[in-house]
Amino acid sequence: MEDLYFDHSKSKLYEMLKHCINTVPYYSELIKLELPSLDNFTYDFFKTLPILKKDSINNDSKKFISNTVDVQSLEVETTSGTQGLQLICYKSKAESLIYAQKLWRARRSIAPSLRPLDKMAQFYAVRTYSDSIITDSIFLKENKLYLSSFDLSEEKLEQYWNEILKFKPKFIWGPASSIVNLARVVEKNNLLNHKFELIEVTGEFISEETINWLKSTLNSPVANHYGSSEFWAIAYTCNYNNSHIFDQDVFVESIYNNKINDNELVITTMSNKSWPLVRYRIGDIGLVTNEKCKCGKEYTLLLKQGRSVEFFTIGGKTIHAILISSLTNIVNQTSNEYIIDQYQIVKDSESSMTLVLNLRNKDKESEVIMFYEKELRKLLGNDVIITFEIVDKILSDPKTGKVKTLIIK
DSSP states (O other): OHHHHHHHHHHHHHHHHHHHHHHOHIIIIISOOOOOOSTTOOHHHHTTSOOBOHHHHHHOGGGGSOTTSOGGGSEEEEOOOTTSBOOEEEEOHHHHHHHHHHHHHHHHTTSTTOOTTSOEEEEESOEEETTEEESSOOEEETTEEEEESSOOOHHHHHHHHHHHHHHOOSEEEEEHHHHHHHHHHHHHTTOOOOOOSEEEEESSOOOHHHHHHHHHHHTSOEEEEEEETTTEEEEEEOTTSOEEEOTTTEEEEEEEETTTTEEEEEEEESSOOSSOOSSEEEEEEEEEEOOOOTTSOOOEEEEEEOOOOOEEEETTEEEETHHHHHHHHHHHHHSSSOOEEEEEEEEEETTEEEEEEEESOGGGHHHHHHHHHHHHHHHHOSSSEEEEEEESOOOOOTTTSSOOSEEEO
16 A cells, blocks of 8 residues: 555655755755665655654754745744644745645535635634733634633633624634534533534544534534644545545655554655655554545545643643643744743642743743743632743653653642
8 A cells, every 4th residue: 555655646755855855954964865766766765764753853943944945934833742842843935825725625625615714713722912922812803713722611611602603603623622622512501503614623633433423513514634833734534534635745654663553654745845854753643545535535544543632620720731832832933042842731739730841041941931930820820839840851651752741640
């Protein structure tokens, strides 16, 4: 199967690798990648290329930027850090526009009349407005209703649903956990129905059973958008609940890992020439098949385990762990340097927590702690004890090889 899929992507992969060798320092100077002729470019050769780990990028993500682009003109995005490690990712404005257009085409394959200017609702973790950071508000901006993922209590979710009933969005999207929790409240309290043209869940693993339950509960089509900051859209479900790979943009391998006794996903971009990643271990578990779907598409991604976002209750409030990730994003994006390498949340008790940080620049320690303290106090008040611990490295779980984002004692 791998050879068939490779042959389908062979020409684009070859052109991307040539581009990497000629213009990207990591591949031309550090790896010293050499290519055979196109005729001799086989999957067996491709498998000899080293698998790229997050640590390799985190040490200096700029070494993956092509020398054909102006670094200052690139759009910058950080990963969510669901494994406690955030990466800075780059793409050009033109590439972002192309990715967005392809994503909207995928959405319209399920909801044909849906358009970007239609009313939509979106769950968010952190938004910025002027000089303020917004973490726990409902607000309207142009055609979007923004709903905070921070507080997912039943009372708050019912308030969100009432706002949805008033605003009447055609489209809602956000983390799977946020939308699932919203649907549970609608079902439990028998709230008035609102039919969406499309519900899109993203950012977290969700089972087919849960997708079917969402469809039934909210009486609306549901799509699972599997993507990442490193690659943008990777796969999107069709009307038959099968996640089809964006096979013109990414090449996805499913490689058996003896340490975890399962197949992990390794991804190569075929479209981001500004910041190309080759054979990147994304940290998710799944399989790739080329069985033709009833919708007519091939190259289906079967996710078995993906990124998840955890919750914990403290000071009487339910905290979405993505909040800490988003605050970390702000620190890294607004600084002239990459400051925070890793983070970990430790819930010590019902009224105390520790935020463990691995800082690249220890001189910024006071500034970083002051920022987190200020923003967390806005949400948690003064009764919760917040402790900060600065470490040289946050160790990964020996069983999974991943850093736990949340530890509950």
